Amino acid sequence: MSDSSDSSNLGFGLDDDAWLQQAREALSPDSWDNLGEYEILNEVSRGGQGVVLRARSSDGRIVAIKRLLAGTLTGVRGRLRFEREMEIAARLHHPSIVPLLRRDIVDRQPLLVMPWVEGLPPNRWARPQDGPARSQRQILHLLLGICEAISHAHQRGVIHRDLKPSNILVDAEGQPHVLDFGIGKLLQEDAESAHDLTRTSEFVGSPTYAPPERLLGSSAPTDVRDDVYSLGVLLYGLLADAEPYPFGDTIASAILALQENDPTPIRKHAAHIDRDLAVVVHKAIAKEPSLRYASVDAFAADLQRFLHGEAVLAHPPSRWYRTQKYVRRFPVPIGLGALSLVLILGFGSYASLQAKRLTVERNDAIEARSEAAEAVIRTQDAFGFLTQEVLAQLDPNLRGRVASIPEILRDAAVDIESRFGQDPDLEIEIRMAIGRLQFLNGDFSGASAQLDQASALIPHAEELGVGPSAECRGELSLMQAEIHMLQARFDEVAADLTLASQWIGENSTYKNRHHLARLRIRQAVNTADAKHAEDLCRAHLNTLHLPEDAAEVWQTQLLLASLLRTNGKAKDAANLAQGLVEQARQNHPNKNHLDLADATREWAWSLFHAGSLREAEAPMLEALAMRRELLGPIHPDVAQSLMDVATWSQFFARDAVEITAKYEEAVNILRSAGAERHRLVASAWNGLANLASDRGDFARADELYLEAYALLSERLGEEHPLLAGIWMNRGQMQTQSTAYAAARASFGKAAALLVDDYEAHVDHSALYMAMAQNEEADQNPEQAILHYQSAIDFMLLKDLDGSIPLSNCFVWMGKLQQQLGQTEAAASSAREAQKWRDAAMRGHRHGG
């Protein structure tokens, strides 16, 4: 794909000399790719790990350059590992942590550059050659300073792993400076992979400071308690000028010493050390990690207590502690809100189990750091994280019961503003993430609230120059459109789609473009423009011709199936839907998933509308079961399926109590999902009204019809064809209650609404049948026959294979004709009735 300008730049087609010139320029060495900018002053040390040089950089700074000997790090694989570790370490900003100025691999050697620190290792500082030894108090203060630095690192997920005197420098003011974070891990891995553990000097420096479990070959992951141990040994040495174990010269002897001995009590080396202090030290260097301090903070806290003359916590529980000093209680478990926020934020790609444990322990410092927030956004799959981490780790003891996901999310949402108030861009992204999760879990009002708030923040973010991107804004509008559509607020959907179209265009992701296309189609359906919707659908399908579009094609075809059904092509819809179900099953043979449920449902309804009413039952029930399994009991789609089953059952005059229960359950679900104004609720009321009518409670039925009408007309406007269904049902109820004139009026209203379009949501034929029955009941056979005829005409427009209702029409019409003495007509009707009934029974043959 190179164009001509490429060719000449890259030298193609040039004559030899010109080409050579080109190559010469292109291959001239990079002036920066060496150590040229440093002037080496002197070599400071040389050891198993590598060489340390003191140098001056080109800007005059004195630096320390460490060149590490690390065989595997120079490999291609090791490089990225090295840089990852160093990148983590580079995030540490603390006065007592020596920053990395540069990290690199040059000439196959890892190289670290850091500011030069003038100071002494702690043991030399504690016992200077020229001067008095430091006091215990001074030593403890030093160690607390070191602990503070280590704790800072731990909070950011960095464990030093190689704490020892040579990695700590104490300056003239007595401030500690800790070096070489993260290197220990790299070198350890390097040594392990080289199977070189037997070389004492190479074993991460010195076995004295390495926790026993490392030496004894534990395969457990690195833990903050490694550092606790090292600090403990450091303190031991500073206080007593001795080591806890009698290690020899080799690793083997060190391991032996560890296996056979317990640490020498520090008071054996230095009797003047306070008992309490001794206990603290020994707790830090406990062989068994679970007996150590669980964190550096805990260790430091006990040291503080000792310094302040308070009781230390280190004593084993069995020892009775007689004292006037008070005992501080352990921190109480943190509340769910803070916990859930932390878990949601997590630590992104650098999470270690340890880091998470740290945050739980630090009950006072669960600050939502920007890094953490950026981490979750970086993962871009907060939902996956949430289901795995939160649900796995949520501790029922903190709350007495397991919270539901919507509750967790709402709790988490409460804290957002206080955490992110200063960062509107982060707040927007987090609110969008939570809103999306709430939406997926059916909490629409929660989601709506989050997304609205996110929208509201956009101007503020823009002022600060951190406004969200076009893609982000497009997605926000799409999500809002989805929610509004579910809540049947179609005007708002229209506004959302207009907004989304501004932000989503040629350069947007496929996902968003497709989502927008489908929303447009569905909106066309919702605004009763089903024909146009079908066209939009086919147009959209025509744009999808790539292999990766397969899923989108499937989704769009499903949408097309429902449109076909709506437009009276029920048989085509059924075939299409059946094919989609099979396809979905093939793709995921043993698994249920939401797409399959949707397709199954669509299939059920198509069958129903195509006249195969009984066959529709099984898939309908399947869809309900699948949705319940996948979505849990309180998702609006479950409500929808419940209503499907209820409607179907009603048609077949199943048990009224059961049907009522289903409708009521559906309404409750919709309410708790914040969709109480959804038109499904109106449908439910309509259904319940029908049931009331069936049992003769006409007053109640009327109430419910009118409620349903009120809600539906509010949602859809008074001209909407769907309202015809309610009028029709009400008319039927009125027929039952012998209010024939009122029934006529109701039917008239229904017919008026259906005048313009063939609207298969409400079956025209059903309306005419109802009208016919009303006239029949009111002793107007001629009128009734006319209405039956209209009903038959409408039914014949559908491409039915067989149809019981059609057959029924002929039967009833035939009877009336007989009554009126129209024998020929009656006979013809009877034949037709037979034909359509037989066809329906056979199920597959065309009538006539």
Add this chain to the structure above:
Amino acid sequence: MVSEPTRPSLLLRLHDASDEEAWNEFDVTYRNLILGYCRRRGLQLGDAEDVRQMVMMNLSKAAQGSFAYDPKRGRFRSYLARIVQNAIRRQFSRPNQMPSRLATEMNAVLADPTENATDELWEQEWVRHHFRLAMMQVRKDFEPRSVNIFERLLDGSPVAAVAREFDLSTQAVHKVKQRIRKRMEELIHAQTKDENPDV
């Protein structure tokens, strides 16, 4: 280290976050390009390193999602250019902050149609990049002697002098130069093809 035409494109392999080898190869291959460009834009080495880190991290995350490089949407050169340019911008607008948030950054990269994809400096670095890669392979493919001859020529020594130095005829020296040139052109051609795998 340079892909031969028959191997699956390195860039496509990047879609698999667990393909460490591919990522490492990518890192080594493009490292100097990114650093060189940054330096030529005037960044200090430390900043250039930070930018490179940022770019690598963002690329690795992007590759797993919908922001991965898509050959149908343009050349890899332009895609990478935008990521690097964005990272540089970020480096200087928020100097003490962490690497930028993925979503908005990648969105900006993809959505901004005005981003200058014909950055002169970038194009120059790109040329250097290709030559550099090809040269590394040439060192593996040819006898050290031939490579030395070639390097002499690159240094600017006239053909006659080089011939004397290596005790060869001038035609022989020319031959070496032509063979290496041909090989390098083949390699560069394959490299550019690799960066824009045919859909």
